Amino acid sequence: MYTKTLTSRTKNDIPTSADRAYEIIFEKILSGELAPGEKLSIRTMSRLTGVSMIPVIEALHRLEYEGLVESFPRWGSRVVSLTPETVRDRNMLREAVECQVVRLLAEMGLSKEQEHQLRFMAEELDATPRTDERNSPFWKLHYEFHMKMAEYTGCQSLIRALHNVNLFHLLQRIVLLKPALHAKTLGDLHQKILGKIVAKDPDGAEKAMRDHIRVSVLTQQST
Amino acid sequence: MYTKTLTSRTKNDIPTSADRAYEIIFEKILSGELAPGEKLSIRTMSRLTGVSMIPVIEALHRLEYEGLVESFPRWGSRVVSLTPETVRDRNMLREAVECQVVRLLAEMGLSKEQEHQLRFMAEELDATPRTDERNSPFWKLHYEFHMKMAEYTGCQSLIRALHNVNLFHLLQRIVLLKPALHAKTLGDLHQKILGKIVAKDPDGAEKAMRDHIRVSVLTQQST
DNA sequence: AATCTATAACTGTTATAACAGTTATAGAAA
DNA sequence: TTTCTATAACTGTTATAACAGTTATAGATT
Numbered sequence: 001m002y003t004k005t006l007t008s009r010t011k012n013d014i015p016t017s018a019d020r021a022y023e024i025i026f027e028k029i030l031s032g033e034l035a036p037g038e039k040l041s042i043r044t045m046s047r048l049t050g051v052s053m054i055p056v057i058e059a060l061h062r063l064e065y066e067g068l069v070e071s072f073p074r075w076g077s078r079v080v081s082l083t084p085e086t087v088r089d090r091n092m093l094r095e096a097v098e099c100q101v102v103r104l105l106a107e108m109g110l111s112k113e114q115e116h117q118l119r120f121m122a123e124e125l126d127a128t129p130r131t132d133e134r135n136s137p138f139w140k141l142h143y144e145f146h147m148k149m150a151e152y153t154g155c156q157s158l159i160r161a162l163h164n165v166n167l168f169h170l171l172q173r174i175v176l177l178k179p180a181l182h183a184k185t186l187g188d189l190h191q192k193i194l195g196k197i198v199a200k201d202p203d204g205a206e207k208a209m210r211d212h213i214r215v216s217v218l219t220q221q222s223t
Numbered sequence: 224m225y226t227k228t229l230t231s232r233t234k235n236d237i238p239t240s241a242d243r244a245y246e247i248i249f250e251k252i253l254s255g256e257l258a259p260g261e262k263l264s265i266r267t268m269s270r271l272t273g274v275s276m277i278p279v280i281e282a283l284h285r286l287e288y289e290g291l292v293e294s295f296p297r298w299g300s301r302v303v304s305l306t307p308e309t310v311r312d313r314n315m316l317r318e319a320v321e322c323q324v325v326r327l328l329a330e331m332g333l334s335k336e337q338e339h340q341l342r343f344m345a346e347e348l349d350a351t352p353r354t355d356e357r358n359s360p361f362w363k364l365h366y367e368f369h370m371k372m373a374e375y376t377g378c379q380s381l382i383r384a385l386h387n388v389n390l391f392h393l394l395q396r397i398v399l400l401k402p403a404l405h406a407k408t409l410g411d412l413h414q415k416i417l418g419k420i421v422a423k424d425p426d427g428a429e430k431a432m433r434d435h436i437r438v439s440v441l442t443q444q445s446t
Numbered sequence: 447a448a449t450c451t452a453t454a455a456c457t458g459t460t461a462t463a464a465c466a467g468t469t470a471t472a473g474a475a476a
Numbered sequence: 477t478t479t480c481t482a483t484a485a486c487t488g489t490t491a492t493a494a495c496a497g498t499t500a501t502a503g504a505t506t
Binding site: 042 | 457
């Protein structure tokens with residue numbers, strides 16, 4: 001699953017109770033079973049996950065860090081609300097990060113191997129029709145392409161921020177699950193972005209990415 | 224103090240033990256008493272702060288979220304290390320956020336009151352000589368100007384991300400406490416950025432901000 | 447019937463103690 | 477002196493129980 005947490009455990013490490021609680025709550029949020037805005041009381045989550053209150057608290061903190069949960073002092077936690085303000089907020093952060101990523105890549109230059117890898121992914125992505133169904137292959141490819149670019153910058157902060165906004169975006173799509181409208185491909189949009197990077201044109205790459213994001217935001221809102 | 228946490232409590236709320244632990248550890252990190260890279264064991268922090276282990280865990284999570292502490296599964300927490308990679312990483316995130324902020328403001332347009340407020344702050348800032356001393360008024364003004372712009376975007380994610388990179392920057396300055404070299408003003412740099420915003424020139428505003436940040440990074444490294 | 451009140455069932459917070467694992471140290475064997 | 481081993485002192489993790497505060501409900505009073 002491409003929504004796997006970034007704060008992964010060491011490979012030969014047994015998962016802690018907090019890990020288990022995290023994964024259970026995580027899944028239930030992204031499946032819609034725990035709806036946006038729903039209160040997540042510690043004791044309820046404790047019963048739900050089968051662990052005691054303390055690891056639940058840690059799990060909720062992780063989810064808050066990832067942006068799927070919001071907490072208020074002396075009040076508790078809830079699944080993040082999908083208000084217009086929140087959506088705008090995350091889109092602004094996404095734009096900041098994605099634009100910085102492509103600019104950095106255009107300035108650094110890609111290795112031949114990196115370029116081929118991204119080229120391959122961009123071609124497959126641009127050939128895949130975009131639908132609003134859950135589990136549509138488009139979204140998995142889309143996530144992987146954008147994350148791969150972030151990885152190539154070598155900046156952990158950018159990678160993590162992008163991961164978090166992607167999670168939010170995924171939540172948004174699942175909750176607002178709409179009929180599969182405009183199931184068409186996006187032309188060669190991602191290949192064009194990559195072209196600007198390869199041509200070492202930071203301004204052009206950033207502009208192409210920004211246009212891509214804003215169009216995407218508009219179509220989200222209009223459908 | 225301009226390093227006060229963003230995750231503030233409600234006004235008439237008594238601080239929790241986790242709040243107290245957070246503030247004590249926070250101060251000790253930013254004063255250098257707890258040095259970058261130093262292990263922060265839960266029991267030691269518990270003795271240090273006078274609260275039990277559980278609120279200490281929460282305090283460390285908050286500090287991790289703010290980027291002052293890094294944790295590893297089944298290992299524990301330490302004050303964030305000031306490696307070249309970490310420094311580059313935060314600078315990249317700063318650039319992404321700051322550039323997005325000025326671009327947004329240039330696209331939205333400022334109200335007359337906002338414009339006057341920023342003008343006032345920019346003039347004061349640009350007239351203040353920059354030194355590397357701790358408690359130099361330059362840094363307080365600098366922080367407040369940049370944060371005020373972020374506030375005017377209305378985007379919580381950008382505000383918080385900027386707050387966090389500012390904390391890291393502050394830690395960096397304090398730890399690498401250098402003699403007060405190049406104690407000169409920066410000309411009218413911030414006023415120029417503001418000018419681009421007021422002129423509703425997103426590309427120009429972003430470029431001016433990016434140049435500002437990169438020059439600032441270079442002078443940090445070279446001195 | 448409407449309103450006040452007292453009780454019961456929640457809430458987040460946190461101190462304590464115990465479990466399991468790692469690291470360091472000290473003493474014995476080579 | 478060096479090496480192995482056993483013990484002691486740590487480490488993060490977490491279950492339990494208790495405290496204080498809020499909310500909702502049910503019963504009594506007006």
